[in-house]
Amino acid sequence: MDSKLATDRAEALKLVHERLEMAVRGGLIRLRVEGQSRDSRTIGVRGRDLLNYGSCAYLGLNTDQRLIDGAKAALDQYGPVFSSSAAYASIGLYTDLEERLGKIFDQGHVLVPTTTTLGHLSVLPVLVSPGDLVLLDHQVHASVQLTAGVLRGIGAEVRTIPHNDVGALYGVLSEDAHKHKRVWFLADGVYSMYGDTAPVKAIAPLLDEFENLYLYYDDAHGVGWRGRHGVGHVLTEVGYHPRMIMIGSLAKSWGAGGSVLVLPSQTMAEHVLLAGATFTFSGPVHPAELGAAVAAADIHLSAERDVREEQLLTKIDYVRDRLVASQLPALSLERTPLWFVRVGEPENAIELARRMMHDGFYVNVSGFPVVPLGMDGIRFTTTLFQTDDDLARFMDALERNIEGLVVPLEWRIELH
CATH class of the missing domain: 3.40.640.10 (Type I PLP-dependent aspartate aminotransferase-like (Major domain))
Incomplete structure (x- = not known):
């Protein structure tokens, strides 16, 4: 292997290790879930029940009887x-x-x-x-x-x-x-x-x-x-x-x-x-x-799936409307159940995830190498497990907790 390539790779791995270690020390990744509610709405983390905004079981089928x-x-x-x-x-x-x-x-x-x-x-x-x-x-x-x-x-x-x-x-x-x-x-x-x-x-x-x-x-x-x-x-x-x-x-x-x-x-x-x-x-x-x-x-293969999709899209639309109204720095507003809010620095992303966890919400803190340098933030998902009240309280908490953490950028997002 070329010596410069080897050096660059070693430096990249060191940076990856440092970034991930920060999130581990913050108690935000490599978590062991102690249990979950029967409907998968909450997960147990360190003795607390947190509303789960990290699940990819979008249609709520993973706990279906x-x-x-x-x-x-x-x-x-x-x-x-x-x-x-x-x-x-x-x-x-x-x-x-x-x-x-x-x-x-x-x-x-x-x-x-x-x-x-x-x-x-x-x-x-x-x-x-x-x-x-x-x-x-x-x-x-x-x-x-x-x-x-x-x-x-x-x-x-x-x-x-x-x-x-x-x-x-x-x-x-x-x-x-x-x-x-x-x-x-x-x-x-x-x-x-x-x-x-x-x-x-x-x-x-x-x-x-x-x-x-x-x-x-x-x-x-x-x-x-x-x-x-x-x-x-x-x-x-x-x-x-x-x-x-x-x-x-x-x-x-x-x-x-x-x-x-x-x-x-x-x-x-x-x-x-x-x-x-x-x-x-x-x-x-x-x-x-x-x-x-x-x-x-x-x-x-049944009509039930179509009903579930429509229910999910209604929840997606609510989140999207709230992101637009609050002008939060979401990197996409497409009609999907995945959202990413950028804050820019790893320490700030970790702090935002900590604040959300303190308020009872589990989210995915994300940084390099999962996203490019300078694009650190939190990812959260929309699922059928989340009630309308859950979504409203989550968005209220996100708007409140992100205050003072975003690296200044010119944001103006609109629906078309």
Whole structure:
């Protein structure tokens, strides 16, 4: 390794350690939850019940009795784990789940990786070839960036482009697409920190102009709560395409475990299943997770899911209206259940999270390397567990506690 590169890496790791250690000392991360209310509305932290604004179970399904019953039935039949590589044998609940997911993602071909991270590590190294150009959105999830290191190792050229900058993407494609057999653009559907979304409608026409372009979207935070049967942000906005792949989580809004990989052809799905490393060498989705996921799939195939989405959107709209009215420095006002309020300095972000915890609210303090330097703040989520009164009290506390902590910037946010 080049000595300057090694020095830079050491300095970066030192900075990461220092920043995270500050949050650990502040009692804000690496927490052990002592328990939660039956409806998951509160969590127990150091002897106190805090209203939970860090959950990604947006539709409130993770404590639904139907999912719990499905998990228990699977445990009774198979035990806590079916300890075998799925390449050799897997339990019948996989088939039950795949059949339901096939109805939900009815124009794609589905696989069920153990996690989204392991899904990335199976599909991308199989489909990306040496000499391909791989373009990463600057804010794409860390699990995708991890996989990009593997792609470099097999001989792909990997570059990063500015976040959600379609013009920059078009510029690179115009300049360099013809030099490569394939070009891959990797992005999130709904971004996990800021809650903004990929401009998928603006990107989709590029597939027609550049016939060697392939799109790969991690829609972990979009699948479940958004779109018909919960297909997520990406497929709701642009539908399916023979050169587009989507992966979503079954452990967030879905309320269970595992993930879903939606591929454009049966041939591609079979190739990934047989050749993808983590489909062979990683452990399977555990029986309880599969049992819960099957129960959740039945809910997603019913009208009940649509009702839950509308209820969630009403809560999202309330939070967004309050952010606008108070002119808090939210980095996105898109209609998603994720919010990020920037204060700018790590000490200030930690202090804001402490104040919120003192007032009875658990939020996610966030700083470098999760967000760029100077963009420290708090992330919070909107879920169906939160009552209207909870949301009102939370926003009151946020407006009160942020006073004096924001690094001065010119903020003026409006709804359009």
